[in-house]
Amino acid sequence: MGVRVKLVKNDLKYAEQVFKLSSDPGVKDVLGIKVDRIEDTIGFINYIVQQEIECKVVNRIILNEQDEVVGITCLKHLDRGDRICHIGTWIGVPFWGKGYNEASKIEILKIAFNELAMDYVFAGAKASNARSIRAQEKLPYFTIGVENEFPKELAIIENETGVNCVLNVVKREDFAKFFTPHII
Secondary structure (H helix, E strand, O other), rough: OOOEEEEEEHHHHHHHHHHHOOHHHHHHHHHOOOOOHHHHHHHHHHHHHHHHOOOEEEEEEEEEEEEEEEEEEEEEEEEEOOEEEEEEEEHHHHHHHOOOHHHHHHHHHHHHHHHHOEEEEEEEEEEOOOOOOOHHHHHOOEEEEOOOHHHHHHHHHHHHHOOEEEEEEHHHHHHHHHOHHHHO
């Protein structure tokens, strides 16, 4: 069995660990985020907590078995009417290549399909982010290259990032084939 993770709600007690991981150029530069001071991370956590209260996102801190912060995963662009959303995940550089990306995606997808009753969860990546693209391609429940089928969803992530992106999707029925006991 691979690594295990626990997803927890955002809390200021994780600010220092999140700041350290997100300020690493391997994360910061790829994501294009501005994290120069711990106060930036505190502001982000406070913002995300408010977004969760307003039911606009589901954002979780990823902890490993030693309760170390590994990264962050989220569901955003929630559309409960069409039963679709987008997933986003980043893993801190010291934890790359250890299985945390897949483990955290499985857990957040369980939330998307079981708790939020989503049918489609879209995963985008900047076309220049080969590492993210490869990570998505490795997961057997992802449908790769759905840009033409879902142009509206592609436009959402390209507007958000300001660059060309690829678009993939996890469909409820495909995820259920791999994780039947957990899917309703």
